[in-house]
Amino acid sequence: MSIVVTGATGHLGRHVVEQLLEKVPAEQIIAVVRDKEKAAALAARGVRLAVADYNEPETFHGLFSAGDRVLLISGNEFDKGRVRQHTVVIDAAKAAGVALLAYTSAPGTLTAALADDHRATEEALLASGLPYSLLRNGWYHENYTENLAPVLEHGAVVQAAGDGRISSASRADYAAAAVAVLTGEGHENTTYELGGDEAWGFAEYAAELSRRTGRQIVYSPVTTEALTGILTGAGLPAPLAGILAGVDASIEKGELVVSSGDLSRLTGRPTTPLAEAVAVALEG
Numbered sequence: 001m002s003i004v005v006t007g008a009t010g011h012l013g014r015h016v017v018e019q020l021l022e023k024v025p026a027e028q029i030i031a032v033v034r035d036k037e038k039a040a041a042l043a044a045r046g047v048r049l050a051v052a053d054y055n056e057p058e059t060f061h062g063l064f065s066a067g068d069r070v071l072l073i074s075g076n077e078f079d080k081g082r083v084r085q086h087t088v089v090i091d092a093a094k095a096a097g098v099a100l101l102a103y104t105s106a107p108g109t110l111t112a113a114l115a116d117d118h119r120a121t122e123e124a125l126l127a128s129g130l131p132y133s134l135l136r137n138g139w140y141h142e143n144y145t146e147n148l149a150p151v152l153e154h155g156a157v158v159q160a161a162g163d164g165r166i167s168s169a170s171r172a173d174y175a176a177a178a179v180a181v182l183t184g185e186g187h188e189n190t191t192y193e194l195g196g197d198e199a200w201g202f203a204e205y206a207a208e209l210s211r212r213t214g215r216q217i218v219y220s221p222v223t224t225e226a227l228t229g230i231l232t233g234a235g236l237p238a239p240l241a242g243i244l245a246g247v248d249a250s251i252e253k254g255e256l257v258v259s260s261g262d263l264s265r266l267t268g269r270p271t272t273p274l275a276e277a278v279a280v281a282l283e284g
Contacts, residue, residue: 001099003182004050004064006032006089007073009039011142012104015175016071016182017042023183032063054085057092064096069182072103074118078240082117087124094128100188101125102133102181104174107193107258112250114243131188133181138195138258139168139247141274144205145281150234152213156220157206160227160245164202164252167195169263170272177266195258196271208278224249 003020007013008031020029026046033039034053043049052059054075064070070093075085086103093101103125106118118136125132151157177194181187206219222230224245231241250256264271 001067001069002028002030002048002065004030004032004068004070004098005073006052006054006071007075008042009033009035010073010076012171012175013073015171016073016178017047019172019175019179020182021045021047023179030063030068054088055080057088060088060092062096064093064098066097066099068093068096068098069100070098070102071178071182072101074104074121078117078243079237083120083124086117086121090121090124090128090130094130099131100133100182101128101130102135102178102187104178105134105136107136107138107195107256108191109193109255109258110247110250111253111255112243112246114247133187133189134191135174135178135181136191136193137174138193138263139166139256140174141168141170141196141272141277143168145277148209148281151209151217152215155216156218157202157209158220158222158227158230159202159251160222160224160248161202161251162221164248164250164254164256165199166201166251166256167197167199167258168256168274169194169196170277173263173267173271176269177263180266180268192262192266193258193260194263194266195256195260196274197261197264198271198273199257199259200274205274205278208275212278212282 030048031042032050032052050063072089075082106115203219206217209217227245228241232238
């Protein structure tokens with residue numbers, strides 16, 4: 001039995017593989033990558049590599065074996081038909097008879113367009129008859145802390161989320177939950193609503209940035225239309241800008257508040273506080 005991680009050189013995938021290496025022998029891990037060069041450091045540590053691409057179904061033929069546990073990390077190519085991409089992996093996993101397919105989805109409460117591909121992928125996975133685990137990941141701290149340059153430049157956090165709150169956590173937290181499912185028992189046919197222990201709002205985020213930097217950082221709420229314009233002006237494609245602004249509308253409605261406690265239960269520890277993620281980002 002191998003543990004197979006797709007998207008293994010991505011932001012989340014790297015965390016998953018790193019944490020798997022702390023739990024299982026390297027030779028038990030298969031990292032699915034598009035570019036072997038990007039995974040050279042993993043190969044050097046004994047992780048097995050498999051080169052495959054969601055857009056090329058034939059590259060997944062024979063990749064899985066009966067009894068494998070697979071983590072399907074959702075793709076980020078919004079313009080290439082993510083449901084079709086994900087179904088390529090699901091079909092290959094079914095053909096091989098894998099023991100478990102875990103999928104990184106979105107919170108069940110999220111109605112924004114971003115969730116549409118996730119819901120459709122969940123339906124395809126359930127229809128496949130494979131033993132599954134839906135890891136409905138909430139928002140990541142890094143969605144904000146990795147984009148601090150414009151905030152610090154302008155002294156403002158600009159979002160279209162009103163007074164909405166978010167139960168975000170770090171990528172490492174979500175990776176730890178995936179590792180717990182991939183290496184543990186009894187996770188077949190489960191759904192986990194994953195989010196941080198403490199919900200927060202953007203005014204609090206701005207206040208934390210002010211405290212850490214010694215500068216005045218304000219929260220400047222705008223409309224979803226205005227945010228879409230700001231994002232396209234910064235170079236994002238219009239469809240993606242609209243999707244991200246739509247998430248803010250969902251935040252305002254409370255759709256990214258996750259109160260299940262599933263994340264800290266799976267990992268066996270509290271989730272990373274936002275303040276800690278801010279501190280790390282500023283130090284970096």
